[in-house]
Amino acid sequence: MSEATTTDLYEVTMAMSYLREGMTEPATFSLFVRDLPPERGFLVAAGAEAALDFLSGLHVTEEDVAAYAAALHRPERDLAPLLGLEFTGQVRAVPEGRIVLAGEPLLEVTAPLPEAQLVETYLLNQVNHRTVIASKAARCVLAAAGHPLVDFSLRRTHGPQAGFQAARLGALVGFAGTSNVEAATAEAIPAVGTMAHSYVEAFGSEEEAFRAFARAHPGPVTFLVDTYDTVAGARIAARVLRDLDGAARGTGSGVRLDSGDLGALAVRVRAVLDAAGLPEVGVIASGGLDEYSVDDLVRSGAPIDVYAVGTRVGVSADAPFLDSAYKMVEYAGRPVMKLSSAKVTAPGRKQVFRRPGCADVIGLAGEPPPDTAEPLLETVMRDGRRLAAPAPLAVSRDRFEADLAELPPAARRIRAPAAPRPVDSQRLSALADRIRHRIETHLPAPDLPDRAVGG
Template sequence: MSDAMTTDLYEVTMAMSYLREGMIGPATFSLFVRELPPDRGFLVAAGLELALDYLADLLVGPEDVDVFASALHQPRRDLQPLLGLEFTGEVRAVPEGRIVLAGEPLLEVTAPLPQAQLAETYVLNQLSHQTAIASKAARCVLAAAGHPVVDFSLRRTHGPQAGFQAARLGALTGFAGTSNVAAAAILGIPAVGTMAHSFVEAFPTEEQAFRAFARSHPGPVTFLVDTYDTEEGVRVAARVLRDLDRGPGSAVRLDSGDLGTLAARARALLDAAGLPDVRITASGSLDEYAVDDLVRCGAPIDTYAVGTRVGVSADAPYLDSAYKLVEYDGRPVMKLSSAKVTAPGPKQVFRRPGCADVIALADEQPPEEGRPLLETVMWDGRRTAARATLDECRERLAADLAELPSAARRIRAPVAPRATVSEPLSALVSRVRRRIGEEKSAPTAPRTGSGQTAFGSHRSVPK
């Protein structure tokens, strides 16, 4: 089986139906987030690279057909038309690391209808999940106000792959390192870590634990000081660090309790011990809200280690995202369901100063000072450029954050900018609405021949 199997069953049934009906004309699907989650002033586009890997390798093989047939309880011959299906289309997308707003396409796929349909599940999964995590991570970096942030999320993410993605997305948004050794090695980012409470508990005393740990680590060390009594743990750590002359680069870690108060006390104890270069790392259920509170109260914390709440985007674990057909065979289409209306036609987003974005038709000229966000990243089923590096993604994000209004960057009660719609796109929406109303009241047209349907015979609506 191949990655073609990573799909919802209804994608298979729709693709099969399209093939049987001869509906293989070019279709454009648009992937977007309807509304931002609560307490989000922006999103960070992410997940594109894995989506492109999937599309570039998409090929339905004999084993895939066997599994499809079994799942649908149909003879294999009925699913045979899917054999050999691969992605030969075009992808236009917002590059990873760029800021996006509600309603703006993160990605548009244009390909023969069965191909574009079968791609939905995997592509939507990757962009939705990774954009949610990247957006959470970016807010942690903002909250830390220049202090390093590191990723400690692997143990509680929803599987090892999600843990790898959390580490990568943290690095993309500006994290200083990750506890995930595999991710650090593959991505070329610093691996960071300290010790667990179990390590301290395994020794008769804290001091024995700290000295044993230091013997195994000849460089700077970080001691976890809150296994028993935090202040006493800091005193013991200070004594060991001073005895071993390990001050510069070393740290103590606080993992529980009133971190602000404990950090202030730890700083005073370390300074009194003549160890002003020993840093303080904080962890323990931290996310951007807790980090923001600690920074605002002036807690003397040097590094913030964020884990579970960020790795699963605990306060907003999903996005209200969609992958919707907007054009088939030159014919703009739209959905009119209550609260889920979609705009027809392939689109472009033009960014203007201050993120005063305009959602427009793909072939429109940019407005004054407008720059297009969507770029062609795949053509004829192949990537058009090399994979983006983490440095490139970080640079994009830094530039977009600098342009984002300060109210949107707030951690609490942010105000997200709202994109406007261009006049040509508004006009197209009106024309398609009118056409749908006329078609609903018209008699059903008879089929005109093999492989032809009334759906495919409509004249295209001019743009």
């Protein structure tokens, strides 16, 4: 089977029905986030590259058809119209690393209706996960206020692929390194790591452990000092570090704190290192950190040089999902919209126009941009083929940093952020009013509980 089976069953049933009915005119679907999660002032767009990889390789095989048929308890001949289906359409997307707001399309897909429908689940999965993690990591960068951050999330993420993406997306928004060897190698991210408590426990004493580690690693080295008594461990580490020659010790050596009152312990450990004449040895903090705890430590003035974040960031613990949707906005040249209570969608192909300060306008594709505005959505695929190779991480990082600089301070707050709200253009509002009127005048009853057209 291929990735064409990585979909929800109802995508298959709808695509099959469309083909049987001859409904193969172009349809446009818009993928967007209805509302930001609590405590979020912005999102960082990610996942479009994975979506393009999937679309460019989509091909429904005989094995896929057999899987569809088995899932539906139908003979394979009923699913035969799907055999050989490929993606032949166009994709417009917000480039990875750009900041986006609620209601703004992250990507729009235009393709023959069965193709555009079948790919919904995969696209939502990729854009959702990666945007969630990139946005969480970006908040950590804000909280760290210039202190280096490193990713320690792999052991707690929801699978190795999720761990790879956490490392990659952290680097995209400015993390200095990752413990994930695969991601470090594949994405040219600096690899970082120290030792576990088990390493210290395996030796007769902390000093034996630290000296053995230094013999195995010519430097710089980082010693984990809280296996037993943190301050005593720092004194032992300082003694071992002082015995190393300058080249072996290096300016990148440090001690790591992984438990307890990190702020208070950092003060005491820093004092131990300074008293030993080791001002160049840094203090690294880890252990259940996220943007909230990093923000508290930075604001308290704790003498911590590097923050290692893991579990809470790798799974975006406080906001692990997005209220996202993939909705049809046009079919066969006809704008469509959904009128369900609290889930109204806007009709027509869109463009997002960014003005200074992220004062965004959501308009119709093709309408002229407002003054001083730039369009966010770019055409990245045509006729089922990518128009360019994926952008390097450094390019995506530059996009993120430029947008972050434009974001209002209230949206950058770690606690109680105020997210900017995009506005609809006059043309989009007028089209929505016309389509709503057309739908409502043809409804058989005035108070249907779930009124929808076009999905």
